[in-house]
């Protein structure tokens with residue numbers, strides 16, 4: 447099976463674009479990624495398009511209507527917060543399978559403001575706990591507190607770090623430093639997550655052009671290429687409390703294990719990570735889920751600055767979902783853009799020096815639904 | 828068990844039921860193959876995948892607080908703060924709910940606090956004041 451490479455990748459600056467349409471946001475990122483590769487839509491053999499909000503709305507076909515209807519197969523993908531990464535992985539699989547050798551993957555989302563969660567029918571909110579995403583991830587943090595004594599302050603430090611990182615990223619929605627006292631004193635949403643410890647609902651899009659080794663050589667693009675060393679996915683295995691609280695850790699651990707095995711590397715080999723910091727509490731538990739530290743050691747890891755730019759394994763140097771923003775369907779390709787940019791040595795002020803291997807992680811789902819996790823390991827060529 | 832409801836308000840969730848005598852209870856299922864107890868009725872075990880080994884049970888009405896958060900921001904119209912709790916019931920099942928009769932201050936709420944279930948009528952935020960039968964946790 448051929449190695450698969452990213453030869454073009456880009457994202458729009460995340461923000462609020464209520465006057466735009468979903469396909470137009472997707473088209474902008476698609477053209478940017480094609481330009482990055484120096485290729486045109488006419489050279490793409492298939493399109494994998496991730497979007498959640500209009501999952502029934504043929505976003506991929508409408509995207510092609512904006513940039514060129516070449517008649518290629520389109521697969522529209524929806525998979526919670528792993529939507530974009532799933533589209534990317536489907537593109538990767540199509541090349542691995544030898545069906546195509548140059549394909550386009552796009553992730554896009556246009557979101558409203560406000561709390562996510564809840565559902566149709568008679569509301570149980572407040573009567574049977576809470577169905578909001580902040581409450582769900584607050585409980586995940588409190589479970590870590592129960593097991594390991596992790597403090598409010600340690601969770602808050604994640605936001606301090608990621609907000610600082612975002613000041614170095616021109617494509618981030620917010621680019622404002624927030625001292626620890628400010629993070630902790632912000633409006634409490636669901637303890638221990640304050641408003642500054644919740645990710646930002648924004649609009650955004652990101653895209654990648656993937657190619658087989660033969661195609662990369664034929665097109666003369668090896669100088670732009672980033673190798674996909676591993677693509678792994680999982681769903682939530684049975685978890686004891688799954689009917690009461692969704693489990694994001696077991697799925698992440700499963701996908702991480704298969705990604706490390708497929709790449710033939712371990713956590714110590716990874717130079718930077720973009721992981722799913724939908725809430726500050728989530729980043730802490732994923733340090734352990736991804737094997738970046740031993741179980742129970744995540745609080746110490748944030749305290750000592752190991753995951754800060756310049757530290758042992760910088761995490762979310764893009765600003766993360768907490769500051770860059772979290773347009774659900776775009777997030778999984780945007781974090782691939784971030785890691786690929788570092789591996790190309792093109793990340794400017796926030797460059798992780800000497801980066802050779804990077805990991806991306808997204809995991810999503812909801813109460814009573816289940817979990818989708820996708821992990822990619824990318825390598826400098 | 829405390830019941831502050833004598834009316835015929837409909838149960839807010841399918842696994843909350845009324846017995847023939849009108850008294851509420853929480854319906855669960857136990858897998859005879861692996862022993863896991865689930866909230867709600869089901870026919871296949873999600874844990875061990877056994878089919879047709881599920882037996883209907885009434886869930887325990889006492890347990891311990893496994894995990895919680897204090898919710899300060901919720902959907903419009905929902906009164907905050909409230910304590911969103913995960914309880915391990917004494918029969919081994921796990922259930923989410925709102926914990927009443929505690930100070931909504933995380934520093935004063937202890938993991939493993941013994942709790943019991945009470946049944947009450949309450950109006951969901953989106954039913955125009957129409958009451959439903961629901962359940963809550965209170966310190967035991």
Ligand SMILES: [Zn+2]
Nearest residue numbers: 858861872875
């Ligand atoms: Zn079973």
